[in-house]
Amino acid sequence: MSHAGISPLAQIDPTARIGANVEVGPFTVIGRDVEIGDDTRIGPHCSLHGPTTIGRDNRIHGHAAIGGDPQDKKFAGERTALIIGDGNTIREFVTINRGTGSGGGVTRIGSHNWFLAYTHVAHDCQVGDHCVFSNNATLAGHVEVGDHVILSGFTGVHQFCRIGAHAFIGMGAFVNGDVPPYLMVAQEDYGRPRGINSEGLKRRGFDSERVAAIKRAYRALYMSGANLVDAKQQLAALAESSDDVRAFLDFIERGERPLLR
Numbered sequence: 001m002s003h004a005g006i007s008p009l010a011q012i013d014p015t016a017r018i019g020a021n022v023e024v025g026p027f028t029v030i031g032r033d034v035e036i037g038d039d040t041r042i043g044p045h046c047s048l049h050g051p052t053t054i055g056r057d058n059r060i061h062g063h064a065a066i067g068g069d070p071q072d073k074k075f076a077g078e079r080t081a082l083i084i085g086d087g088n089t090i091r092e093f094v095t096i097n098r099g100t101g102s103g104g105g106v107t108r109i110g111s112h113n114w115f116l117a118y119t120h121v122a123h124d125c126q127v128g129d130h131c132v133f134s135n136n137a138t139l140a141g142h143v144e145v146g147d148h149v150i151l152s153g154f155t156g157v158h159q160f161c162r163i164g165a166h167a168f169i170g171m172g173a174f175v176n177g178d179v180p181p182y183l184m185v186a187q188e189d190y191g192r193p194r195g196i197n198s199e200g201l202k203r204r205g206f207d208s209e210r211v212a213a214i215k216r217a218y219r220a221l222y223m224s225g226a227n228l229v230d231a232k233q234q235l236a237a238l239a240e241s242s243d244d245v246r247a248f249l250d251f252i253e254r255g256e257r258p259l260l261r
Helices: 196-203 207-223 227-239 241-251
Strands: 035-038 053-054 064-067 081-084 095-097 107-111 185-188 192-198
Touching: 053 064, 064 081, 064 107, 081 095, 095 107, 192 196, 196 207, 207 227, 207 241, 227 241
Parallel strands: 035 053, 053 081, 064 095, 081 107
Antiparallel strands: 185 192
16 A cells, blocks of 8 residues: 555544555545545545545545535434545535434445535435536535436535436526436526436437437426326326336436425
8 A cells, every 4th residue: 555645744544544546635634434445636635534435536626525524403423424436526625524313324426426616515415426516516415416417506406305317407506306317407596497408318328219208208297287197197108118218207206305397
């Protein structure tokens, strides 16, 4: 295990487990029960608190605060965790909190995500892979974010909401309900669906037939004028010939928050 890249001005707790070829900048503090995977680079003036596990090949820029106590009045010091996957980029002043005992105990970040400056991930959130959080995007507690989601700058997501895979949330949108997969949400008083994320789907290899099926599902739910019960019946029929529509319908059926309509 090589520590040649660790600044002598960094403060590292002896219980921390540091992988091979890890770099740590000056004035960074790494606390108890922190594990950092191989080839991860951590900039100056960061704070990493445990229990936190960070995978391989992550890039954590200066002044990030990772694994801090949850911002929840009910938190009473119970042992909770943060788990971060591989290949993430975490820019300046990002904050990611550990979980709470009453909320599942773990905040979980997948792999190959981009968290731009000043983004915040609160306690007990679950974030998938290949997401982009633009500057100042904020998740309240217990939010679930699927794979390939893009949150534009100054997006705010209400606690317990879910955002399905491949969704795109526009700049400044406030999300206070579940967003099904593939949708685009635009800023209004609160964010409102404004079609599907066609361009993003094409970039990820969705062919025209798959995109057309998702568009039909969107029209059934948001443009047909049907109530939610009738719209779900239409989606069930469409799902018989489309796995993407089945994923769309399954997401809706699992919801506890109101659906964003």
